[in-house]
Amino acid sequence: MKKKARVLLVAPNLLVNEGELNRIEPPLGLLLFAPLLIKNGHVVKIHDYALEGWDIHKLIDPVNKRYLKGQADDYIANSILDFSPDIVAISVLYSSLIDSAKDVARIAKKVNKKIIVIVGGNCISNSVVDYKYALRDKNSNLPDYITHYEDENFDYAMTGEAEYPFLKFVDGIADNIDISKIPGLIKKIGKKKYSINPPEVLQDLDLLPRPARHLVDMEAYFKIGHFHSSKPRSKRVLSVMCSRGCPEKCTFCTTPEVYGQLTRWRSTNHIMDEITNDVKDFKIGEIQFNDDTITVNKKNLFALCKGLEKVGLPWCTPNGTKVNYHLRDQLNMYKAMADSGCYQITLACESGVQRVLDKIINKRLPLETIIPAIENAKKAGLLVHTFWILGFPGETYEEMQKTIDFALNCGADSFSFSILAPLPGTPIYRQAYKENLWWEGRESFNSLRTSLVKVDGFTGPKEFEKFVYDTNIKANLLLKKSDPEKFKWKYGADSDETSLMKQT
Numbered sequence: 070m071k072k073k074a075r076v077l078l079v080a081p082n083l084l085v086n087e088g089e090l091n092r093i094e095p096p097l098g099l100l101l102f103a104p105l106l107i108k109n110g111h112v113v114k115i116h117d118y119a120l121e122g123w124d125i126h127k128l129i130d131p132v133n134k135r136y137l138k139g140q141a142d143d144y145i146a147n148s149i150l151d152f153s154p155d156i157v158a159i160s161v162l163y164s165s166l167i168d169s170a171k172d173v174a175r176i177a178k179k180v181n182k183k184i185i186v187i188v189g190g191n192c193i194s195n196s197v198v199d200y201k202y203a204l205r206d207k208n209s210n211l212p213d214y215i216t217h218y219e220d221e222n223f224d225y226a227m228t229g230e231a232e233y234p235f236l237k238f239v240d241g242i243a244d245n246i247d248i249s250k251i252p253g254l255i256k257k258i259g260k261k262k263y264s265i266n267p268p269e270v271l272q273d274l275d276l277l278p279r280p281a282r283h284l285v286d287m288e289a290y291f292k293i294g295h296f297h298s299s300k301p302r303s304k305r306v307l308s309v310m311c312s313r314g315c316p317e318k319c320t321f322c323t324t325p326e327v328y329g330q331l332t333r334w335r336s337t338n339h340i341m342d343e344i345t346n347d348v349k350d351f352k353i354g355e356i357q358f359n360d361d362t363i364t365v366n367k368k369n370l371f372a373l374c375k376g377l378e379k380v381g382l383p384w385c386t387p388n389g390t391k392v393n394y395h396l397r398d399q400l401n402m403y404k405a406m407a408d409s410g411c412y413q414i415t416l417a418c419e420s421g422v423q424r425v426l427d428k429i430i431n432k433r434l435p436l437e438t439i440i441p442a443i444e445n446a447k448k449a450g451l452l453v454h455t456f457w458i459l460g461f462p463g464e465t466y467e468e469m470q471k472t473i474d475f476a477l478n479c480g481a482d483s484f485s486f487s488i489l490a491p492l493p494g495t496p497i498y499r500q501a502y503k504e505n506l507w508w509e510g511r512e513s514f515n516s517l518r519t520s521l522v523k524v525d526g527f528t529g530p531k532e533f534e535k536f537v538y539d540t541n542i543k544a545n546l547l548l549k550k551s552d553p554e555k556f557k558w559k560y561g562a563d564s565d566e567t568s569l570m571k572q573t
Contacts, residue, residue: 074243077154080117081169082139094296100280105236115284149180161190167217174222187225194228195494210502214261226255229268274335297387303354315362320431320496324361334369341376356384364390374409389417389456393438403449413452421475422468429461443480455481460489466526484544488520
């Protein structure tokens with residue numbers, strides 16, 4: 070008879086900057102793991118410790134004013150003790166979560182040293198990418214170990230698309246059988262030495278279950294209302310992913326490394342089954358699609374729009390979409406999106422300088438396609454939000470100013486100017502290590518509003534952070550001057566500069 074395991078799935082506390090809007094939404098990866106485990110007879114519980122301690126702030130870095138947001142150690146310990154898990158699996162999407170993940174692992178081992186702790190998520194996958202790169206390039210200056218896995222309380226790690234490999238892992242632990250060949254599994258075999266299995270790519274995304282949203286407190290997420298898109302039409306948001314993978318090779322992005330360059334889509338029926346059921350079950354008022362490249366496959370996008378027409382809810386694309394896809398049919402594509410309820414599209418422009426796009430970012434984007442894309446989207450009736458990044462290594466002060474000038478004159482409705490965050494697993498992260506580009510003591514925390522690497526024309530990180538902050542305010546007040554009614558509709562009548570900055 071098959072044995073059951075008790076599995077605790079954890080989203081850890083958040084590390085946040087003072088005054089920054091902290092986004093939080095249901096942990097989609099854990100919501101996909103849970104139903105597969107339950108179907109195989111295992112007992113599962115999900116804890117999002119940041120959600121459960123949303124009003125708790127602990128100052129941990131007085132100099133940079135950074136806080137730990139989420140539940141205290143005693144609460145975490147009691148929740149683990151009460152559930153008595155065999156396995157604690159911790160999701161680490163970003164490197165800023167790793168210390169919180171280590172805290173959960175430490176507490177779990179203190180509660181019961183026999184608990185098996187496994188970590189996964191983009192951060193772990195990307196850390197493995199850098200480790201393998203360090204082995205190949207002895208002059209990389211990268212650490213010669215898997216940085217985010219080196220903790221005495223982490224027993225295993227898992228990389229890649231882990232839904233079915235993790236199920237095999239839990240089955241193997243429960244039945245006490247060999248788990249050494251499971252795709253994506255990592256185990257320490259000595260000091261800074263590891264057994265690393267190649268990750269698995271899930272070719273048929275229809276094999277994914279409907280996310281188990283009933284296992285988390287959706288009402289708490291709705292009450293906070295800080296989902297991916299900063300100014301939704303409703304607080305009752307459903308976050309959905311239709312696809313995985315990206316055909317681009319942007320030097321600052323981890324998606325192609327984690328999910329590959331072949332974009333795989335779920336079938337329209339599979340997507341709409343999730344949407345229609347969850348809209349009904351949770352009284353959803355808006356859908357946000359968190360795909361990295363939702364416009365890459367026009368046929369699938371048009372089919373999705375047909376399905377969404379029947380749902381009749383507003384939706385948007387919080388992640389940046391590629392500007393120059395389907396240029397000949399772009400207006401019709403945007404019209405189909407608008408007709409199906411899309412109220413805002415985000416365009417990932419990144420820079421207003423062709424040299425930066427070509428030579429630094431490796432983004433296949435002709436600058437002259439940006440303004441026509443914005444015009445097409447607005448003709449279709451969409452609000453246009455744009456992404457821009459400042460502070461790339463090798464980008465000059467003059468080029469940053471050109472990007473700002475280009476953006477302010479491109480005709481977009483709103484703007485997010487982000488400070489470059491060198492994400493582990495990316496070429497820019499490896500460049501920062503190899504050339505030692507860090508501001509002193511700044512390589513440990515990733516945030517879109519925290520400057521980590523030296524920037525031309527600035528003497529320190531705080532000066533550059535203020536520059537980008539002021540640029541955001543200036544850019545997003547343009548709409549208030551040019552179209553007060555649209556500004557009021559987008560942001561609300563009572564928006565001031567502080568609230569505006571939090572929303573962009």
